[in-house]
Amino acid sequence: MGILIAVLVLVGALLVLDLVLTFGVIKRLRTHSELIGKALENRVPAGPVMVAEGNLVADFTARTVDGVEVSRSSFTEQTLAGFFAVECDTCIEKLPDFVEHAKDHPRDHVLAVVQGDADGAAEFVARLAPVARVVVEPVGGVVSKAFEVRGTPVVAMLGPGGRVVAAGFQPEVLPRLAVR
Secondary structure, eight states: OHHHHHHHHHHHHHHHHHHHHHHHHHHHHHHHHHHHHHHHHTOOOSSOSSSOTTSBOOOOEEEOTTSOEEEGGGOOSOEEEEEEETTOHHHHHHHHHHHHHHTTSOGGGEEEEEESOHHHHHHHHHHHTTTSEEEEEOTTOHHHHHHTOOSSSEEEEEOTTSBEEEEESSGGGHHHHHHO
């Protein structure tokens, strides 16, 4: 009888241990699923992110939130351009890096395009307006089409006349862009 009780206690202990380990594995799987999901959100699609380096941006005309007209001919000197979307978590995360880098350029030589409705773009506009000319347009708007933007956030350095010097999805490429 004592052996039977010992065996039952041992089996019970093993079941409890198995249950604890199973919960640990489930928790770990959830964590990994979240990490994989975030990695997939930030992946860079194959192909160019916008107009290829060395090519001209298409002609466009748009108005900034200040009412100033901007066009490809506005790019008379090296210009920093950034594209952000209201619904993009990565855009919100990378916005401070872009703003910080934009401070190194005259405001008239920085163009920021926010894709989304005016209400949703208000926070972006408030943070970008002191350092950039800001255009708010719907996704696939006239400026985004001219730059052939394929995702956000995307940044570019333009030469005089609107020729793309360099472009990338992550604002971390900006220091590299500035020295080209």
